[in-house]
Amino acid sequence: MTRNSDRWLDLLGFATLILIIVGLYMAFVYAQTEVNMGLVYRIFFFHFGSIAAGMFAVIVVGIASIAYLRTSARKWDRVAEASAEIGVVFSTIGLVTGSIWARPIWGVWWTWDPRLTTFLILWLIYIAYLMLRASARDDPRVARFAAVFGIIGVANVPIVIMSARIWRGISPVLFQQTAEQQFTFGLTPEMVQSLVVCISAHLFLFFYILAYRTRLDSLRDQLVELRRARAK
Amino acid sequence: MEITLKDLLAEIRNLAYLFYGYSVIWVILLGYLFMLTRREKSLRAEVEELKRLIESEKSVNSER
Secondary structure, three states: OOHHHHHHHHHHHHHHHHHHHHHHHHHHHHOOOEOOOEHHHHHHHHHHHHHHHHHHHHHHHHHHHHHHHHHOOHHHHHHHHHHHHHHHHHHHHHHHHHHHHHHHHHOOOOOOOHHHHHHHHHHHHHHHHHHHHHHOOOOHHHHHHHHHHHHHHHOHHHHHHHHHHHOOOOOOOOOEEOOOOOEEOOOOHHHHHHHHHHHHHHHHHHHHHHHHHHHHHHHHHHHHHHHHHHHO | OOOOHHHHHHHHHHHHHHHHHHHHHHHHHHHHHHHHHHHHHHHHHHHHHHHHHHHHHHHHHHHO
C-alpha cells in the first residue's frame, strides 16, 4: 500500500467524519420536529441514509460482478465481496432502526408491508452471497457463481424502490406528486437538506470502508503468496 | 397550546426509542469497524512473521 493511497484514505476518512458530525447536527437541531411523529422521527435521517448506502452497495456488487465476469480480474471480485459485506452491515442497521422507529409509530416491531418484505428479501440474498463466498474464498468457480448471484440480487433493487407505489402498504411513498403536478418529498426544505447531508455522509462512509476492506483483501492475497513461496 | 401528561409521557417514550435507534447504529457500525481493524492487525502480524521466516530460511540455505 503506497503512502499516497494512505493519504487519500485518511482524507476520505476525515471528510466522512465531518459529514457525519454535520449530519447529526442537522438531524437533531436544524430539521424541525415532525408534527405527527414527534422526536422519534429523527431516526429517519440515519435510517434512510443506511438504507440508501445498503442499496448503493448492492448496485456496486452488481457492477463489480459484471466487470469480474468480463475481465476475470481479481480486483473486481474483491470489490464485489467487500461491497456485499458492507451492504449487509448498512442494511442490517436500516432494518433494525426501521423496526425501532415503527414500534412507537405503527405500534408493531414488524409488518409484512411490501417495502419491508422486499427489503428483507434483498438482505437475505446478500447474506446467502456472503455464505457462498465464505465456503470457498479462493476458488475462481465459486467467485464466478457468486458474481452471477450478485447480478441477480441487483434486480431486486428497483422492486424495493417501487414496492410502496406498486403494492400500497403502510410505508410512506417518499417522492409524491402534488395537486399542481409537481413532485415533492413531502418534507420541509430543512428536512430535505438534512436528509441529503445524511445520505452523503453514509455514502462517504461506504466508500471509506470499501477502500479499507479491499486493502485487507490485498493483505490476504499477499499472505497467500508468501505461504506459497515458503511451501516451494 | 396545552401539554397534557399523556403528551409528555409519549414524548419521553419517543426519546427512549430515539436513543435506542441511534445506539444500534453506533454499536453495529463501530463493532464492524473494530472487527476490521482486528482483522488487519492479525493479517499484518502473520505477513511479518512469514516474511521473517522466509528470510531466516533463505540465510540458512545460503550458509549451507
